[in-house]
Amino acid sequence: MLNYVVCLLWHSIDSKLIPLFRPFQTCYTVWEKARAVYTNDISQFYDVISRLTNLKKQEFDMSTYLGQVQTVMEEFDTLMPVTTDVEKQQEHRQTLFLVLTLAGLPPNNDSVRDQILASPTVLTIDELFSRLLRLAAPLSHKVVSSSIIDSSIIGSQTFEKRTYQST
Incomplete structure (x- = not known):
């Protein structure tokens, strides 16, 4: 047997x-x-959420479309089963919002999304936010630093003009 x-x-x-x-x-x-x-196959869950958010009837007949919806619902239920355990529900919600956040990223963040989805551990939503903010920080930092440099140059030029005029 x-x-x-x-x-x-x-x-x-x-x-x-x-x-x-x-x-x-x-x-x-x-x-x-x-x-x-x-x-904790977050990548598989990402695929289910992507299909769920992109479902359209398109050229399919209604029964085919509803069959696709039913399939995605069953996969979702398998990955996120209903539970009475409040902690488990919180974990499911965090995972859902993590995946929705990743799904909403623009295509130029595909490599970041792929790294996170391929990770053996699932990030918390706070860890995801932190990582995404760190990735966005260099762009905003360059803007801030260039404006600081520009204003310091203007300030030093003004100071030099005043010093020159007073002498």
Whole structure:
């Protein structure tokens, strides 16, 4: 019976992923490896949210469109199951807003988004905000520093003119 379950499990794994799971001999170890690899898969959740926010009926008939909506809803429910645990709900909300924040970034931030989504740990929303603000800071810092330099040059030129005129 156990061999049958392992065999069934092997046939359910995508052929591209088989090398990742080949060293494991039991269902338990395969499941543990899968859990370690796919737990907190923020990238998968990002894909679901992207599809959810980009759903349009377009040229599909209504039943196809509603089928797509149903599929995205089921994937969302799998990744964010309803729970009575308040802490878990807070975690889900933070993850949702983190992903929505990443989805709203312009295309010139694709590399930053990809780095965050590929990270083995999920950032908190505060950590995300901090990272995004640090990335934006060099641009605002250059503007501030150039205006400081400009105003200091103007101030020194004014001071030099006054000194020259008084002598």
